[in-house]
Amino acid sequence: MTTKVYAGTEVPVADDGFFTDPEQWRPDMAPEIAVEVGIADLTERHWQVITFMRREYAEKGTGPTVRMLGKSSGVSVKELYQLFPKGPAKLAARIAGIPKPRGCI
């Protein structure tokens, strides 16, 4: 098990950088994770997606797909890709401190 230090706290992460224990995530860690995945500034729109991700995960035990995000998060698919160019579902999950979503759609 690998660990990383975000906002001064050591947390366990998987080899691909995703949190293995979402309980250990704190909002002040998000900007540091974002920089790691190439997003220098987290805007209010990014946060809307991140918050939605956490809520979905808490309810369903898995992160939403891009299609679900586009339909339910209040951010369109087009904008999702502008906010997270290297893959919205994957990057937002990583920043939100939840495991990598495994959907194919």
Place this chain on the structure above:
Amino acid sequence: MADKLEKISIIVSKGSLEGLYPALIMANGARAEGIEANLFFTFFGLDAIHKERHEHIKLATVGNPGLHLATWAGGLPGMSSVMTHYLARKMDALDIPPVPEFIEMIADTGAGLYACKASVDLFGMSKENFIDEVKDIITVGEFYDLAAGGQILFT
């Protein structure tokens, strides 16, 4: 993970449901992983981006041994529609969108949709026949230019 795929160009040549979905899923999945994607619709694959036809993509029930259906049964009137409807319900339950919505979503992900000029000419079509998301009608040479530096997938 040093060798990450940066770009994929997918040739879509089939107009049946089972011929089309794999290409759409691969394209959408590529974008979800941050991989650049282009789709080049050729021959019957053009139906996927055709304004009137893309709502009517059907499963091939004749000459499709994978269905495990007697050949004569596959040819019964309405069989293709019934099977397509059945599959559409199953796909909806798995959050797989219908073709028109899927194509629109793939365009929204930033993937490029292109129609093959030779096929467009062959079928007597023009830009007006296609959905607005189609960027251009391009030649084979232009497709190879777009695909340069990435991988090409023929479906």
